[in-house]
Amino acid sequence: MRGRAALCALLLSAAVPVQAADPPRDPTLGHGFGEVVRGVVFELPKTVLDATFNGPPIAGTLVGIVAGAARAVQRTVAGVVEMGRAFDPWGLK
Numbered sequence: 001m002r003g004r005a006a007l008c009a010l011l012l013s014a015a016v017p018v019q020a021a022d023p024p025r026d027p028t029l030g031h032g033f034g035e036v037v038r039g040v041v042f043e044l045p046k047t048v049l050d051a052t053f054n055g056p057p058i059a060g061t062l063v064g065i066v067a068g069a070a071r072a073v074q075r076t077v078a079g080v081v082e083m084g085r086a087f088d089p090w091g092l093k
Contacts, residue, residue, distance in 0.1 A: 027086040035079030043075050044068040 044065075051064025 027082045029083050029086045032079045032081075032083030032086060035082060036076050037079075039072045039075030039077075039079060043072040047071055 045068070047068030048061065048064035051060045051067065054060065055063060
């Protein structure tokens with residue numbers, strides 16, 4: 001009985017189409033600019049506060065500063081790259 005149920009579950013799972021959680025979207029200037037603003041303005045204080053309140057007293061703050069700076073740079077660069085990909089003056093996409 002268990003083998004039959006496992007076989008039915010296997011066949012049903014193979015028949016159902018798989019979809020991604022977030023479909024890929026086209027890059028836009030607005031979203032890229034939003035990423036730059038979030039990276040420059042909000043990421044460092046958010047990460048420092050999160051690490052300070054959820055980590056050890058002094059080490060949490062230090063880790064938050066380092067991690068926040070790294071995440072701020074990463075988010076800012078990702079926003080600049082997205083704006084660069086969205087800007088297509090010759091229509092080469």
